[in-house]
Amino acid sequence: MNGPSIPTTPTTPPADAVLPERSPLAPAPGTLIGSHYDECFGCGPHHPQGLQLTAVAGEHLDVTARFTVKPAHQGGPGLAHGGVLVSALDETLGTLNWLLGAPAVTGRLETDFVRPVPVDSVLHIHARVTGVHGRKVYSAAEGRIGGPDGPVAIRAQALFIQVKLEHFTTHGRPEDVRKILDDPDQIKRARAFEVNP
Numbered sequence: 001m002n003g004p005s006i007p008t009t010p011t012t013p014p015a016d017a018v019l020p021e022r023s024p025l026a027p028a029p030g031t032l033i034g035s036h037y038d039e040c041f042g043c044g045p046h047h048p049q050g051l052q053l054t055a056v057a058g059e060h061l062d063v064t065a066r067f068t069v070k071p072a073h074q075g076g077p078g079l080a081h082g083g084v085l086v087s088a089l090d091e092t093l094g095t096l097n098w099l100l101g102a103p104a105v106t107g108r109l110e111t112d113f114v115r116p117v118p119v120d121s122v123l124h125i126h127a128r129v130t131g132v133h134g135r136k137v138y139s140a141a142e143g144r145i146g147g148p149d150g151p152v153a154i155r156a157q158a159l160f161i162q163v164k165l166e167h168f169t170t171h172g173r174p175e176d177v178r179k180i181l182d183d184p185d186q187i188k189r190a191r192a193f194e195v196n197p
């Protein structure tokens with residue numbers, strides 16, 4: 001009798017997925033991709049307990065990002081909480097959608113924790129789009145410690161689903177949505193709703 005079959009993971013792009021060109025709106029390679037929303041736990045620069053993650057656009061459909069693990073991010077003593085590391089990869093993978101020029105939210109995120117990450121470490125993350133199929137964006141990321149070429153500490157594969165602006169205005173807490181819609185800074189307004197804060 002054969003053993004149990006191993007299902008193809010839903011984060012693996014199907015054979016007819018494509019790798020599109022970068023969007024004309026994509027930030028130039030080497031450019032810092034700014035925070036999409038000041039209050040974002042992942043990238044908001046003033047969020048006191050947030051990750052304050054910074055990401056830079058790559059040459060292709062890829063980004064690099066850095067996240068410094070702070071004492072507020074501990075799980076075990078002196079070690080990063082696994083869920084916080086997942087958040088850092090989720091945020092970086094989400095940033096890939098700037099390169100495609102279409103808002104998207106995480107549908108599925110699969111993670112392998114390969115080695116523990118001490119507080120004060122810098123997690124060097126590289127993420128890339130692995131395929132696009134209709135509204136589905138497939139991507140993968142890895143986070144290394146000790147430098148951009150250091151050992152891999154965490155890996156992830158994800159499936160993002162492209163959504164319309166209404167996704168955010170319909171589901172967000174009304175006072176937060178209103179605050180952004182009333183912000184006179186149009187750029188801030190547009191960016192906040194391009195992703196799910």
Ligand SMILES: CCCCCCCCCCCCCC(=O)SCCNC(=O)CCNC(=O)[C@H](O)C(C)(C)COP(=O)(O)OP(=O)(O)OC[C@H]1O[C@@H](n2cnc3c(N)ncnc32)[C@H](O)[C@@H]1OP(=O)(O)O
Pocket residue numbers: 010036042090091093094095096097098099101102103104105106107108134135136159161163194195196
């Ligand atoms: C301009 C760009 C800006 C970018 C800025 C980046 C900044 C970075 C910030 C990032 C911050 C970090 C990012 C965050 O943290 S985003 C926050 C976390 N994510 C969410 O809150 C999303 C919650 N979920 C939903 O809203 C809906 O379920 C969505 C919108 C995802 C789909 O509901 P919708 O009604 O719209 O679509 P559908 O149900 O017809 O599905 C469509 C297709 O997708 C397939 N499917 C769906 N779900 C899954 C699943 N779980 N596994 C496998 N497959 C799944 C489904 O089978 C179907 O396939 P097919 O039948 O077509 O083959």
